[in-house]
Structure formats: C-alpha cells, structure tokens
C-alpha cells in the first residue's frame with residue numbers, strides 16, 4: 098500500500114515563514130493550524146462545548162470535521178479565526194498563538210482566513226459583483242485593483258456572466274459560488290466551510306466540491322470543512338476528525354477511518370454510506386439462529402484488493418454474495434461485501450475472527466433461515 102502522504106494535494110506556493118520567536122517543535126512545523134489542549138465552555142453552560150482538543154491541520158490539505166449535532170464542530174472551526182474565544186488551551190496558525198492578537202492583527206488574521214456558510218450570507222440588495230467587491234472596499238483597496246480582483250474571482254467560480262444580477266435571481270449553487278468568491282478576495286491561506294453544501298442538491302454539491310478541490314490545488318489553500326454528509330468527506334477530504342461531546346474520539350486519513358471506523362459514533366455517522374439490505378432480507382434477519390442450518394450474514398469492509406477465493410475458503414461452508422461494491426477514496430479501494438455463510442463448521446464468533454484476517458472491519462448482521 099502506498100504512503101498516505103501521497104494523498105495530499107501538491108502545494109504550489111511557498112510556505113510563509115513562521116514568526117521566529119514562536120517556532121515550536123520542528124516535527125509539527127508542517128501544521129498550518131494547531132490546537133493544543135483546546136477547551137471552550139460557553140457562559141452559563143455546565144458542560145464544555147470543547148475539551149482537551151489536540152489536533153494538527155496540515156498546510157494544503159482538505160480536512161473534515163464530523164460529529165453529531167451539538168458535538169462542537171462549529172465551535173472548533175470558529176476558534177480558528179477567533180470568532181470563538183477558547184476558554185483553555187491555544188490555537189496556533191503558522192506556529193503563532195492567536196490568543197494575544199489585538200484588533201488590528203485580528204483583522205489581518207481574518208483576511209487570511211476565508212469562510213463560507215450553509216446559508217451563503219449574501220447581501221440581497223447588492224449584485225453579485227457588489228457582494229464580492231464589498232470586503233475589498235471595506236479594506237480600502239483602490240478601485241482598479243478591486244475590479245481586477247472581482248473579475249478574476251468571478252471567472253474562477255464561473256459566474257462572470259452573472260455579475261450584474263441579485264442573489265434572489267441565483268440558484269443555491271450559484272449563491273455559494275458568490276460566497277466562495279467573496280471568501281477569496283484577500284487571497285486567504287485557509288478556507289473554513291461550515292455545512293457549505295448542506296442546502297444544495299447532490300448534483301450542485303458535486304459541482305461545488307469540484308470547485309473547492311480546484312481551489313485547493315490551484316491556490317494551495319488549506320480547507321477545513323464541516324459537513325453532515327459523509328459522502329462529501331469521502332469525496333474531497335484527505336483527513337477527518339470525529340468529535341463527540343466536544344472531544345476528539347477518532348481521527349486519521351479518510352480511507353482508514355472510513356475503511357475501519359473504530360468508535361461507535363463514527364460507525365453511526367457512516368451508516369448512511371452503507372448499502373441498505375433489501376427489505377425482504379432485512380425482514381427475515383434474526384439476532385439468533387433459529388435452525389441448525391441458518392446462514393450467518395457478515396458485512397465486510399475491505400481495503401485494497403484482497404483475494405476473495407482465499408477468504409471464502411477460510412470461512413468454510415457455502416458462501417453466497419448478497420451485496421457488494423467498491424469505491425475509491427484517494428487512491429485506495431474500499432470494498433463492502435455482505436455475505437451469507439451457511440453450513441460452516443465455524444460459529445459466528447470464529448467466522449468473525451477469520452474474516453478479520455482479510456477485512457479491515459467485520460460485523461455480524463444476524464442470521465437468516
């Protein structure tokens with residue numbers, strides 16, 4: 098299997114030199130964003146929204162944050178540009194602790210960090226052009242430069258023909274393209290996306306993901322992305338973290354976490370990506386075998402291309418394939434198989450152990466007669 102680092106998109110531009118006085122340990126210097134012992138308790142709340150978060154986000158990667166509603170995803174994301182102030186711990190951007198930043202440094206930090214949202218946050222009384230131009234005006238950029246920048250960005254997001262229309266006349270996907278153009282006006286190095294595709298249909302989502310991938314590659318931007326759509330993580334992220342009750346419960350390369358999720362929360366979150374069993378089969382599924390000759394149903398997650406004949410021989414008995422499919426994450430093939438094993442000398446537990454020799458993850462779904 099090739100190294101995981103091959104998954105990372107190439108970063109075309111040079112990395113800015115970190116502030117000399119704040120350079121930390123060399124082994125983590127590749128981290129673009131670093132959380133150290135981060136905690137956040139909102140006023141009046143008994144439980145912390147974030148607790149003990151230690152995490153590195155690498156320069157130029159697309160990093161996903163997942164977790165159930167209320168797990169702390171937005172709170173974590175918003176500490177990166179200090180829209181949220183941590184109660185404990187530190188956030189380092191380019192090795193620099195952003196906690197002591199005064200108003201001026203915060204403004205310049207926020208220009209280096211673009212953000213897009215689920216509901217686009219466009220100004221309805223302004224045209225597409227004016228929406229993108231506004232932050233440049235606020236920053237006091239001269240007119241000629243503003244025009245050059247807005248034209249360049251509208252071209253990048255494919256909206257040059259729509260520059261004169263108002264948001265109400267745009268589709269959801271087009272509105273998000275305006276949001277992306279606006280987020281890029283100050284040539285940020287980081288783009289934060291909080292549920293940026295959640296209001297979009299699958300086809301539009303795919304086109305926005307293509308755009309984000311393109312921006313990531315062409316501009317070398319680090320993208321940090323929250324989504325409840327696991328397919329988005331699968332399709333675009335290199336690494337992912339799973340939050341639960343404000344803590345990190347799992348993190349790693351997407352192909353590894355999705356291929357063999359370890360934590361119960363991750364399994365639950367990933368369930369929508371699993372092909373559903375046919376209704377008739379589901380209806381006949383039992384938790385315990387009813388007869389001696391009952392078939393054991395196993396769901397296997399395979400990474401790479403294991404030899405199935407050897408797996409079947411190992412399981413013994415008669416193995417039938419009920420469902421199967423292979424998808425590719427980065428350059429890794431992830432397969433999913435549902436097998437019915439009948440007449441094997443092995444019990445369910447032993448079958449599980451055997452199947453684990455071949456599969457990254459195995460689950461006994463139940464029994465059918």
Ligand SMILES: Nc1ncnc2c1ncn2[C@@H]1O[C@H](COP(=O)(O)OP(=O)(O)OP(=O)(O)O)[C@@H](O)[C@H]1O
Pocket residue numbers: 139140142146164165166167168169170171172173
């Ligand atoms: N401004 C606030 N004041 C008080 N509590 C808050 C505030 N913002 C968030 N919380 C609480 O902090 C916890 C984490 O919230 P957060 O918005 O970060 O979760 P999330 O993972 O983004 O959820 P969702 O998927 O629903 O967007 C929740 O319990 C939430 O109620």
Ligand SMILES: [Mg+2]
Pocket residue numbers: 170171172
């Ligand atoms: Mg949120």
